[in-house]
Amino acid sequence: MTDMAPLSVDGLRKAYRRGPVLGDLTFALRAGEAVALLGGNGAGKSTLLGCITGDRVPDRGGVRLCGHDPFSDLAAAAQCMGFVPETPFLYPELTVGEMLQFVAAARAMDEGGAAAETARLLELLGLAGAEGTLCRELSQGMGRKTAIIAALLHRPRAILLDEALNGLDRPSSARLIAELDARRAEGAAVLISSHDLEFVGEWCGRGLMLEPGARWTMLEGEAWEQWKRAPSLRAGWGD
């Protein structure tokens, strides 16, 4: 395992036509931790995740995934990262099995290892037997599970989850969380956005709060404990 942080973000700035969204955002994910990505609608969570995954170009600042810059060395950065977007993308005309083989090949996994890990994750998320189903025929939850497996297959060190637990049945989410805990024990780190604030408050050790006007706060220690006790959190909404 490398000593390099799974993810570091340094002085990230991003503005759209209507104003700044991310302002000098700086933080790093430590091996083994889970960090909540918090903020109301339009706060900039997807923009941040897009800048990390190489999907959106920051105006200033940098991102490193296991030390690799997604803009100058996307292949190495992608090897470090597993991303489940809020709206997962699957090739509609591929079967689940073909989709996962395609992802494993893109991540240069050896065939035997990829097949064994695919089978294990399909079983874990209750998708065993769905390998032959076309992606366009999957239910929403099944599609999300396929996207989660695609993101985790190559054992990334930086796991980025955008509302990834949405629509998962309870046993599947419990098994996914246990899997993520096992990955964390091996040195992976998780950045998760979720509207289930009770869950992220309990599971994550810190919270990155994005606010209007490109403001941000990393809530940790007592500030994180206070946020978890806040009435707005108990009411189910945190800003």
Ligand SMILES: Nc1ncnc2c1ncn2[C@@H]1O[C@H](COP(=O)(O)OP(=O)(O)OP(=O)(O)O)[C@@H](O)[C@H]1O
């Ligand atoms: N491609 C774009 N062009 C212009 N403005 C954009 C673009 N994408 C996002 N924005 C604006 O940037 C701000 C942040 O949007 P973003 O999607 O990052 O927020 P979010 O926190 O992910 O929101 P939500 O919780 O609703 O998904 C919003 O004001 C949005 O209108």
